[in-house]
Amino acid sequence: MPETKTATRPAAGAGGAQVLSVKDLQAWYGESHILHGINFHVKEGEVVTLLGRNGAGKTTTLKSVMGIIGKRSGSVQFNGKEISRASSDSIARLGVAFCPEERGIFASLDVRENLLLPPIVSSGGLSLDQIFELFPNLKDRLNSQGTKLSGGEQQMLAIARILRTGARFLMLDEPTEGLAPVIIQQIGHTIARLKKEGFTILLVEQNFRFASTVADRYYVVEHGKVIDGFANSELEANMDKLHTYLGV
Template sequence: MLELTSRAPVSKAPAVRDGILSVRNLQAWYGESHVLHGVDFDVGDGEVVTLLGRNGAGKTTTLKAIMGMIGQRAGSVRLRGEEIARASSDRIARLGIAICPEERGIFASLNVRENLLLPPVIGPGGLPLESIFDLFPNLRERLDSEGTKLSGGEQQMLAIARILRTGARLLLLDEPTEGLAPVIVEQIGRTIAQLKARGFTILLVEQNFRWASTIADRFYVVEHGRVVDHLVNAELPSNIDRLHAHLGV
């Protein structure tokens, strides 16, 4: 196993051509706690990019900072070249970024249909309900069920489906497979592959790198609020020990 730690020198990933998202020196705080210490990465148009790292590394905070959901943040976040780091979360959403949070955020007082139709359409390119039901057939059968009466897997499907009709083309997915049965994990993987084929760009937070390796183009490893390594999918087989050293597998 390669002896790599967070102090090891790591070459910076090259800037991505045709990038849709560029993050530079992203900092974030929760009160007095400084969580992100200068995160740098790029996401290319139509890519699936995964942020890997141990619990508490700063992956979820990175997504929230991009979306403007962290009150105290600094650095640069550019969407198609436009600086959005100081924009409000509702402004960022209307520019075409949507987040599917780890906690899913399903409204208990609404049924599946109402949960699906709740987010506003912010632009062209969203999926019609029939296309969403093709991706998630279970939801068609549960339209009149209360959102929180669904199984964990169905709630995750609903959380993803809800953002697909908005017209957002950059999707931030936070731990979409956590706690789900293997058959549902496989379905989520197939769905992400189909969304990529439809032209969506996806930034994924995930701890299960073996699953992520089946769908992602590139990987950034986050440790202690910094990006410490970068790998493309083709490099994974020859760098498993290197990745294990980072993730403590």
């Protein structure tokens, strides 16, 4: 087993200001202690990926940042503002958007209704025409109920919906899980384009081969802690460690 450490390297991607800073983040589900002092940061314009095995605490980290986990402690700062005790709705109104693994679309509503439903938190949200440029499939399915969409179309809709809000900091939880390769490729193109347009993205992803096509930096999460981190340019040199960490 390789020696583990908490990453302290500077960002290799965008050189912008620090948007998110997480320090000693602890979280519980009832009596179960899930996060044991998570530390990481994300800079403006970066795509940062949390890697780790199932149950490592990656999704709990996103939910804790978003204020969805009720019992949590430590520091979470967004654009210099402490949000660790803020409610999820107030965090969303600061410009943080969360796309959960289960997608969370309204199955009884059609695509148009799903897209028009989210509240606008700031100016700059994508128009329907811009959404359809990113995801042409959604335009073809505009009047289809959520239950009639394929898994890939549901994922597109889930991402499209948060892009309508005007949020510029996106947290995407396992966006490629269970999707066909052609859809995964489309999701990758979308993330790359969003980064080019100035969005900042925190990504949870099991598929590090996919993550390598979009990420600037990686943090490895194990047993509720960040145990390693490196830049995308260092990925090849860290492949042996990654195979050990992820069990692949």
